[in-house]
Amino acid sequence: MRKHFIYAALTFFMMGALPIMAQSGMTDSQVIQYVQEGTKQGKSQQQLMMELSAKGVTRQQAERLKKMYESGQIGAGTEELRNTNSDSRLRKEYLRKDTKAGKNGYNMGGSMNGYGIMPADSAMYAGDTYILVDEYGKPIKKENPEDQVFGRNIFTNENLTFEPDVNVATPQDYRLGPGDEIIIDIWGASENSIRQEISPDGTITIPGLGMISLNGMNIADAKEYLKSELSRIYANEGNQIQVTLGNTRSIRVNVMGEVMVPGTYTMSAFASVFHALYNAGGITELGSLRDIRVARNGKTVANVDVYEYILQGKTDTNISLQEGDVIIVPTYEAIVKVEGKVKRPMKYEMKGDETISTLLKYAGFFASNAYKNSVRVVRQEGRQLSVATVERDNFGSFKVMDGDVVSADSISNRYSNRLEIVGAVYRPGVYEFSDRINTVKKLLTQADGLLGDAFTNRAVLYRQRENLTSEVLPVDVKGIMEGSAADVELRNNDLLYIPSIHDIKDEGDVYISGEIKNPGTYPYADNMTLEDFVITAGGLKETASLVRVDVARRVKDNKGTEASETVSQNFTFGLKDGFIVDGEPGFVLEPYDQVFVRKSPSYSVQKIVTVKGEVLFEGEYSLNRKNERLSNLIERAGGITAFGYTKGAKLTRVANEDEKKRMADVLDIMRRELGEGLTDSLKLELDSVFTVGIDLEAALAKPGSSADIVLREGDVISVPEMTSTVKINGAVMMPNTVTYLDGKNVGYYLNQAGGYSQNAKKSKKFIIYMNGHVEKVKARSKKVEPGCEIVVPNKVKKNTFGNIMGYTTSIASLAMMVASIANLVK
Structure with missing residues (x-):
């Protein structure tokens, strides 16, 4: 409610009898805060309007605040305005995210961009940046610093307000006027304190003396005059009289000409020319910084040159203003741009009699790498341009003109010595x-x-x-x-x-690989022997052969005139303890030699297999021979226990690189047939472990037969306990798990699952045995074993991967699933 009241109050102020051109002594943030506090106190809109009108709030200021409110810059809280001076806030590009309104962009408050007060601008989001745009949606281009006029932004700097300090002693030359408060303190034989505000006709009234005129007097003269008058009613002997200034009056000055917001401004009586220009929004693009005039009673009392303040710190022309003063900012006389190798390249406002020397002084003189003997001046001459080269001796006499571009070049990169x-x-x-x-x-x-x-x-x-x-x-x-x-x-x-002898000689490198600790390429060195090179490469590995080290050497004949059939020379050596070459010690290498240390054929690391389940001693075993078989391992594990089910034993194996490659090829085929979307949704990946179908009962009955397979590293043999159930899955009326009965065929178990479903493909049913075997059922008399699973596929035109997954839920690896697919699509 408070938020809407502020908006209504601002609207009401605009409709009321507010002054049109007078300028408020209150900032925008102070106005908003005043309205908020008045709202809390229960003041009416009429009362608030009258109070703000008395404080000098203008209709223009209320209208601007109303527009800011409509654009979202003033909300229920006004932290943005409280934390910044409002007048200065209008001069900066201020972005605030409008999250409450749910907008995707940013709003920018009215900003002073050098051309005037802009309406509420906005920012468009483009990638990771925000692009400022105007009210028509066109990007606002940031001005190049070199294209800015030196000093013009001094009155738009929020950190430099030139606001007068009212907490200092009153200057003795301060002239009194209506609205100033005089404090007269009397002590000694008599004690009294008199506070009087100078009336509009310039007088104060003192009991016993009547009206005393102080208008136009400075503080020093007013003190002496009042002491003289008061001595008439207070004896000088034993009394002390002190005259001081209390609250100061407000004055109204007019700021005219090339300023952003010309008009009448109400300010402190201590205000200076610079503070008035700051309140008026600064100088426009056409305004002059070098000849700002202060007119008082029809006469010019000061000519202000802002450059003297910026560059020299002179403040004598920044005079204090008086009631009715008029500040006039005319258009500039000349703008000259200096570019190139100067310390501060940008545009400068110049007076008619100023020269290149003065311009260089404003620009901070030449940069360290500048050519200082001359500069180049490009000037507009009628309908075309002209170029003048100004030598160093003429810098002080060559006068610049409006539109000139002065360039300072850099020195040449050539050396003289x-x-x-x-x-x-x-x-x-x-x-x-x-x-x-x-x-x-x-x-x-x-x-x-x-x-x-x-x-x-x-x-x-x-x-x-x-x-x-x-x-x-x-x-x-x-x-x-x-x-x-x-x-x-x-x-x-x-x-x-x-040159170095190494630069003009191709020394080459030497290379070593194989069973060496640090294989690779090494720089060649003279007299490097084979033994030296082996030691340099870190020595031999445990797997290295001491009887076979080969060296390959390039065939080089720089004077040859015919092509050679020989590609390389090869040498073979043996090594003894201490890396001594067996047979020909001290074999010296040559550039680009390649050494190959062979692996010993008699070297072998342990290969571990695992037996678990119903064996007497389960656990890990190291293979004795490369061709050790299944029956040998079971024998070493103590044999099968009385509870073991040999027909259900299975072997899981880690896939080698060739097997992984074949499974990857099958997976690629499935992806092409079924589509990437389906295979990706099922998160189908290669499995490095797969099941090998074995017949442990046959292997133990006849060791060394084809059923007694050869083991390899990583194999895991699992011997389960007896399982007395059979599982029926797939296209049956009710998938089920039932008790195994000896002698019962496939038809019996299918009946236990309610028989075939409507879409059953009867001719393609198969059995998955506990040991990993998968066999197609070609006749109803196919033997059923304990723990097996009978699967009936669906009768569809083409098996989909989803169907396959449905009737192969018991398959534990991709390799077995691929085997199932092969059976289904025959």
């Missing part, structure tokens, strides 16, 4: 070209001489000609240093390259 030496010297780098360093030998001496690997027979001198083309000169460094060859004179920008 530069030498450089690179390569195999102790201190390569750039050196000064002078009488002290002007030959090859002197330059080498300055670089602390040659490194040990320097190739001295021929060095290269790169020289730049006058036309900026380059040439190469050979240098006999060895002869120069020994004195057998003449020293070479150097020129500016010469570069001397001393």
Whole structure:
């Protein structure tokens, strides 16, 4: 309710008798807070309007606040306005997320962007950024700092209000006027205190003296005058009289010309020219900062140059205002842009008699890398442009004009005295070209001489000609240093390259792989033997063969004229303890040799298998032989217990890389046939463990037969207890699990599940046995065993993956499921 009352009050103020052009001494935040507090106290709209009108709130200010309210910038709470000066808030781009209204963008309050007060702008969301747009939805472009006019934003800076300090001693030259409060304190033989406000006709009334005129007097004169008058009724002897200024009056000044909001403003009597310009919203694009005039009683009393305040700190022209003063901001005389290598490149307002020197002073003078002997001036001459090059001696006499663009270029990146030496010297780098360093030998001496690997027979001198083309000169460094060859004179920008023997020689690398601790490529070194290389690579692994180390060497014949059939030379060695080559010790390697350390054929790590379930000693076992069979492992585990069911024993195996590849191929086929969506929704993945169908009873009865399979690492043999049930699943009337009866066939168990369903594919039914075997039922007399599962597929045109999953719920791995699919689609 309070929120709606504020809106109604603002609307009422606009309709009431508010002054049109007078300016309030209250900020927007103070107005809103005043209305809120008055609402809490139960004041009526009429009463609030009269009080705010007396305080100078204008109809224009109320209308602006109403628009801000309508755009969502003023809500039930006004923290945004309380925390910022409202006048300054109008000058910044202020974004506030409108979460309560459910908007996707941001609203920006009326902002001062250098062109005037904008209506409530907004921001469009684009990617991860917010783009400010105007009321028509067009992006607001941020102005380049170099295109801004120096000093123009001083009156739009929320941190620089120029607001007068009323808590300081009253200046002695302050002139009294109607509205000022005079405090007269008398003590001593008599004690009295008189507080009087100067009336509109400029007088105060003192009992016993009557009306005394103080209008226009300064504080110092008023004190002496009042003491003189009061001495008539208070004896001077034994009495002290002190005259001070209490509350000061408000004054009205007019701000005209090129300001954002021209008009009449009510301010403190201590207010200055700068504070009035701040209240008026600052200077427009056309306004002058260099010739702001203050008119009083029809005469100009001050000419304000803002640049003198910014650059020199001069405040004498920022005079205190008086009642009725008129501040006039004319249009600028000249705007000149300075760009390039100056410390503060931007636009500057210049007066008619100012020169390049003055402009450079405003711009902070040249940057460190600027060419300081001349500047370039581009000027509009009638219908075209002209260019003037102003030399340094003429900076103080060349006057700038409106629209001039002054450019300061950077210095050239060329050197006047530069030498450089690179390569195999102790201190390569750039050196000064002078009488002290002007030959090859002197330059080498300055670089602390040659490194040990320097190739001295021929060095290269790169020289730049006058036309900026380059040439190469050979240098006999060895002869120069020994004195057998003449020293070479150097020129500016010469570069001397001393090659290293490693730079011009292809030394290559050596390579080692196989059963070595740190295989890889290593840099070649002279006299590196095979033993040295093995030690460098970390030594042999436990798996390495000491009787077979191969070395492959490139075939090189730099003088050959015919193609060779030989691709490489190969050497084979054995190693003894201490990495000694067996048979030919000290075999020296050559660049690009490749060493292969073979794995010992007699080396083998333990291979672990697991037996669990109904055996006498279940647990992990290490295989004795590569071809150890199922029956051997059961025998080592103590045999089957009396409770074990050998026909139900199964083996799970970890898939090797070839098996994983085959299963991945099957999975790809299923995805193509069934579609990615179905297979992804079922989260079908490859299983690294699959079931192998075994016949443990046959393996134990006839060891070494085909049923007695060979084991491999990771195998797990499970021997279950006797299971006396049979499961019936798939396209039957009622899937069921029933007791196993010896001699009963498939038909009997199908009847226990209510028989076939309507969509049963009778000819495709199959049995899944406990040991992992899957067999198709070709006749009703097919043998049923304890623990098995009878599955009847649905009678559909094409088996879908969902149906397959429905009647293969007992299959534990992808490998078995693939086997089931193979049976179904035959």
